[in-house]
Amino acid sequence: MSTSEGGAGLKRTALYVVLVGMAGFYLLPILTGLFTSITSPASYTGQAPFLPPLSPLLPETGSFSLQSWGNAFDGLARGLANSFILVIPATILSGLFGSMAAYGLTNVDWRGQVGIYALFVAGIFIPYQAVLVPLTQFWYNVVPLQSLFAPFAALPLVQEYHWKLVALIVTHTAYGIPICTLLFRAHYKKLSTEMIEAARLDGASVSTIYRRIVLPLSVPMFAVVFIYQFTQIWNDLLFALTIVQFGDASVVTQELVGIGVSQSGTNFPLRMAAALLAALPTLVVYVLFGDKFAEGVTT
């Protein structure tokens, strides 16, 4: 008895050591960033980065200051606004289209639908890097989006440079549809066929069945798709750099590239504060919809 108890105690200790070690490993960079961001830039020494700024108690750590957060917000304000303008429509549209596509490919019977679905799945694996140059060509030389969009600039709150964000929204929607279709299809496969047949017998058309029955039942999956797409599109730098390029329409990921870096050196507290600020929206989204995410992914 005692040996197994002792053995169990040893196992438990080892388990906790591993868990604490892993937690520490993952949290340390964020903690370092947090502590750096609340250090005043003037007193920042770059030493003992994982200790909070407690000078004069710990002389190497620098003094506390929230100045960097304020500066970060000023610097990123436009990028944050542009990111929101990008992410909200792109997430909603890719989710909606993915849901419609999945419905048509799963709950409606027609010839050749498996082949079409295979094409959608193949679309998930397109490497973004491979399509960068064609995309630039497309948006700058082939489609006259800039001139098409110009009349909209007369509307309040709309700027001329927003056409680049429209291009980015369309791109992200298009490239997001395959994964959204995949996620919704998994969910729609589980819908009762008899229920859909009952709706057919009740006189509902294909689109009515989608609107009144399938769509309301997809809410848990929409939460999953929303979180996933929001995070993917918010964090994307590649398409943003290529299509929007630096300028008025830059999104927050682009703004992060250059903030706090100048000829006089690197302002680490500012860069850390900016990075954490840019990550905040995705964190909030996860907090709000996180349990729906866990529910939707496991069912």
Add this chain to the structure above:
Amino acid sequence: MAELTLDSVTKVFNEGGSDEIVAVDDVTMGIEDGEFLVLVGPSGCGKSTTLRMIAGLETVTDGEIRLGGRAINDTAPADRDIAMVFQSYALYPHMTVRENMSFGLEESTEMPDDEIRSTVEDAASMMGIEELLDRKPSELSGGQQQRVALGRAIVRDPAAFLMDEPLSNLDAKLRATMRTELQRIQDDLGVTTVYVTHDQTEAMTMGDRIAVLDDGVLQQVGTPLECYHTPNNRFVAGFIGEPSMNFFPTTREGDALENERFTYPLPDDVRETLGDATNVTLGVRPEDVAFAAESEASAEHDFECVVDVVEPVGESNNVYLRFADAPDGETFIATISGMRTVSSGDRVVATIPPDAIHLFDDRTGEALKNRSLDDVDGVDPT
């Protein structure tokens, strides 16, 4: 309210392919206006496929389906003026009971909202679910969900009801209650109903007529008692009746039928019905096997047996009998009064009266002779 006709209806899946399946093979039958017809058969016999073809959820490979004289093969399911009740109820989980029942009226009619509301409330009171109208299906018990599914069908006021094993998901007691209630409702509404089940008890108790299917082929259409007393073939004889008919494979030897365990002499008139058949199956229903008073076999249709197992049902006992020289497990059933006590291991004399036997041709399965009903009072299968 209309008559439903199936005319040589056939359904083939994967036609022409290597895995071609003939699910329904040339089924022809007529269902009269207001009739309750039960489609019964073992799993995979094609009864659900037939029902789905009537509903329009499956296409018809060959043949014609007519409702009220009009061919509906190519009509969309929603336009066929039929309502269906599914085995799993198929309720819309995100809608309340009221919304579930209104959905069909909203989508396929031009009824104004207040009329829909009153129609739904009428149907709900007929089903006894008025207090449940604002609940969601997940808040209801199985029996209540079933009533909602029925109510949803009733509200449509269709020309025909189609029911696909609606009682299978209910517990035994609830099933018995719903059986009677379904019959009462169908009687009140007078709507032509096609009811699919694999349970022969439901078929016998509910149907005006029953249609027995096996492997896609229609075996017999008739009233429950017709199918019970005068089955067309061995399949119907064995399927209808619980516990099922006893079958003994025999060969004809002169005046009698020879079996490994016994010899059964045939009366002259019965012998004539055999024609030139040599391999014949002798069938006798458990309730027709009687116990003789003597302890030894004296008459020519008495056989000495040993009791193997006794199943008390309450009002009767199902006694599993074994011929003296038969191995364990080779038994036939006799149903006797519940008041008689018999125990396992008892030696008894079983009588198989010749006017109660059924004879089936082994080659075709066809019934050569069914039991005579002359001496039975008040049994009129038609």
